[in-house]
Amino acid sequence: MEPPGQKWIARAILLGFALAGSAWILNLNLEQKVSTDVLDLVPTDERSPELSMVRSLAGEDEARVILLAVSVPARAGEAPEDRAARADRAAAALSRALLESPAIKAAMPLSDTGPREALGERIFARRFDLLLPGWLEMQARRYAASGTGQAWGSWLAERTAADLEAYLAKPEAVATQDILPSDPLLLVPGLMGRMSGLSQAGLSEGRSGDYALVWASSAASPLVSEGQAPVFRAIDRALAEVRCSEPQAELIWTGIARFAAASRTRIEHELTTLNLLSLLLVVAVAALCVRRVYRALHLVPVVMGSLLGAWVATTAAWDRVHVLVFVVGSLLAGVAVDYGFYIYLQPLRRPQEPYRERVCRLIRPLLASALTTVIGFSFLLWSELPLIRQVGVFVSAGLVCALGTALLWFAQVDDSHLETRGFVRRRPSAVGPAARRAARFALLLGAAVAVLGPWRLHWRDDIRELEIPTPELKSNDARVRSLFGETEGRTVYITRGGTPAAARSSLKAFLEWHQGRYPEAATATLGYALPTEEEIGLTPGRLAGLGNFEPELRSALARHGFDPGAFRAFFEAWEADRGRATRTGYDELAGNLAGALKGPLASLIHVGHGASWFVTIAEEPPGAEPPAWTDTVTDSQLQNLNKLFGRYRVSALRLSSVGLAFVGASVFVLYGIRKGIRIFAVPAGACLFAFGVFGLAGATLNLFNLLGAFLGVCLSHNYAIFSAESQGAGEEPPPSIRMSAIATASSFGVLALSHIPVVSSLGSTVAVIVLAALAITELSPLASEATRAHDGPP
């Protein structure tokens, strides 16, 4: 019988902890707290500006874009044009029906030329502000290159008339003839020519093959539930409406929401399945190894207390916690139960030995194993990657709570000792030379694997491995995007800057670099519609130097067969513009231009506080990354995020190395150098062995294998400590080591079954390390006992 005071104090603390923790969890808004957004894995204050931009890009309106393509089957004898017209009508009906849903913020068929015409009108109205400075810059370069002795104004007048005459022979001249009387400088037609690449990009095509295209945008982010199910319902309803008039209409569509919803569903399924399976395996291991199986239920509160503490600590420390933390956290069931095993299965030194006495014997190895692991994982708090920081806190808090719960739980039960079955405790009474040789051979073989295998390792971090692969969605996405003109023969660049002026200046640098690198590849960017700040600064001087430009231009036009009187609208506008007292500021100019972009065009320029960017579409397959001084990246987010994860792996390696050094140092402090080396050799050897196995198997490892290795080292370190403690006391290693290792290997083995590649990596790494550590602790005594038996007196 344990003292009643001890029992009641333990119960009160446990109850208080359970109530407070449960209240905290129940009051959480899990929808907001738990994120499935892969971008939450990237720090908000990511130091690399291009990654910051990629992160913000994905968080902006661009992520809400939904691309839809509708087709109608051909009727017998129907002309292709008529079928296309029916598809256009279906697209228009789909667009109207989508707009009826509050889940959809904008929708328009791409055949709707309204946004492009509105933009054209806006640019035409502001052509002297937007286009004249760049035109003057281009002409000034041509003038300098010509080496003529002619005056700048005279030369420009002649050049303008000659260019206009040549332009009239181009196919597009007929379409723009109405604006030529107001724009003989060809400011707007020139821009249209440079922007023609956008028509290749699907942005101005209303149709592609048999499909009529619709662009839409969701009201809510696709990464939250409001941006998923309501959007899917709106699309279903819209298609149903289209089918009222076109019963055979077919729709294919894509959007980030589809991936996010699929990912969320699958991860939730994984979370439930893995946790349940892990718990069942731990219970099964307990049931297999202990007598009176029902008494193994005393281990459940230890696991529950650990998980509760881990959830509370993690959710209290962060506003948003990625769901992967909880998936990975399901491993705690296998780790937390260790402390229950160590206390519950510790053999009694004498019948009726009081709990307090038994705990006093165990407290040193318990604290040593728990605190060294906690110290190790605490170093992950310095990681740049939120996921690793969150896992660090989750595991550290979970282990502390597991130890506390185990100590308190068994303090309030009368019989706190559970006897294991005989086979768990069984050890060979005498070891012969054959067993010794076998044990040594196995250890040497393991050492060879540990020494040679890691050199064959390959490391690669791919953010796609964080999610469950969805090949059917990816294939659909590629199909729809190709209809919208996103093909492999095209590269999309994003040029950024802190201000619109800085972004435009960088765009100029990028375009110059691109022209040198890909001289044959056309580029299209709406940045052409905005001058650089430098060009604006040079404009007054260039205009002042024109002299008698107006009469000279009239004469030049007449010489080239034009009627100067037909350009009255231009000369009036030119006069009015020259007489303007004030000019629009750069930010306002850029803001007005960006504000005029509607629908799909809106994604081509972003003007925001602290960050502005321009999109450039280039007609070449993805190749060299632009140099850093152009402040330009390709839109290959995967590539950028993979680089990021590669960098974080190096960072995690550094931190875990420091953490392991502290773990090792604390062992040396507690146990001395000689014993400390023996203890530390077990986890270190097991870890190297695991990497050796992976290396020889040709596996490619990632950040999460590294994280798993760190966890595995900390866990196997516990076995070494308990083994050494028992050896020091002249006792056999406690059976809890075997049970703990098997339970841990089982629960991590479950993680290895995960469909999420990184979770599987983590699970397999820990399972191999733990089993290797168990093998080392089992084989080492066999080898040394055999040595003693062999070397001892006959």
Place this chain on the structure above:
Amino acid sequence: MSLALKDPAELGVWAPLVEALASKGAIRASFTERRYFSIRKEPTVLTGVMRLSPDLGLSLAYAAPDRLTLIVDPVGILVRDEKGGDRRVPAGSRESGALAFLLPVMRFDIAALAPHFDILASGDPADWSFAFTPRDNSLARALGTIVVHGKASEVTRIEFRRSSTQRIEIEVGETAAGVAFTPDEARRFFRGAGAR
């Protein structure tokens, strides 16, 4: 003799001519295009070779003043530069305006044109003209009237009349009917088969 055609079935005396024009098969013809602009006293003159294929569409290969090819087919409109680079003209854009109707006009596809145009046939089958006026007012303002002149089964001139100062006249020169385009000719002057 003039007849306003509202229904392809009411072609009457024009039916044999329309049928002959529509069934001419592939043709190759030289042409001279004169573009009249309100800002210019004299027309801008372009010359080249026109190719019409029942399968591949219509191609206008300009030789002067600039070398480029304009391709109009059921897929859309392409502008191909001298180096072979293609630029799609967006459907529904201003630039595509008249060009989009050039193919059905050249094919004399009255069934395809009748829903969009008022058609007026004038003259007689030996010396005739067909005027196509868009029924849609905005299209009529942008496009004007398309007039095709001919003698017997030969098209001699195509006009896009927007106003007296804004028009295009295409004089069709020597014409070879029923020609077979070589694979190289088809590749150079029409859209690739893969793009269709």
